[in-house]
Amino acid sequence: AVALITVAGLAIRGVLGPRLDHLGLDVQRALTRPFFHLGGLGITPVFLLKSVLFLLILVLLSRTAREFVRTRVVARTSLDLGQQDAVARLTGYLVFLIGAMIGLQSAGLNLSSLVVLGGAVSIGVGFGLQTIANNFVSGLILLVERPIKLGDRVEVGEINGDVVRIAGR
Numbered sequence: 001a002v003a004l005i006t007v008a009g010l011a012i013r014g015v016l017g018p019r020l021d022h023l024g025l026d027v028q029r030a031l032t033r034p035f036f037h038l039g040g041l042g043i044t045p046v047f048l049l050k051s052v053l054f055l056l057i058l059v060l061l062s063r064t065a066r067e068f069v070r071t072r073v074v075a076r077t078s079l080d081l082g083q084q085d086a087v088a089r090l091t092g093y094l095v096f097l098i099g100a101m102i103g104l105q106s107a108g109l110n111l112s113s114l115v116v117l118g119g120a121v122s123i124g125v126g127f128g129l130q131t132i133a134n135n136f137v138s139g140l141i142l143l144v145e146r147p148i149k150l151g152d153r154v155e156v157g158e159i160n161g162d163v164v165r166i167a168g169r
Helices: 002-032 045-076 081-106 111-127 130-145
Strands: 036-038 041-043 153-156 159-162
Touching: 002 045, 041 045, 045 081, 081 111, 081 130, 111 130
Parallel strands: none
Antiparallel strands: 036 041, 153 159
16 A cells, blocks of 8 residues: 555656646745835835744844833832833834844845835825824833823713823824
């Protein structure tokens, strides 16, 4: 039975082998053919997959760094809960930003070529994302200046509640 399976496998490979090899080359070409170029870097499906994987790892790393700082570093200080949260969140943002810059640089993308992209994002913020950018900056101001901190009781109109979390937005 083993010999029959081996012979059948060799026969199938003899007939389909060149076609499968050709299919493999087509798939390889499709995965490595750039959609477009950004600077001198070709953006391919393989590059996009690697980028998504890198971003997932970077998000996990920044969350881990934030939790490490929150539980192991600032928990042992005399800072109040709001200050501890602010330091931990800013650490997470900083780890993500530095990791993204290192990732882009190691991918071969010259960061100076992102000036055009930065200009486009600025125009987008100016037209459509102004409220989101405003909320993000306001959240950072709340984290740093602390006019409102965790545990405070807040009343807006007839609605009131306790501050349990302050995020970037």
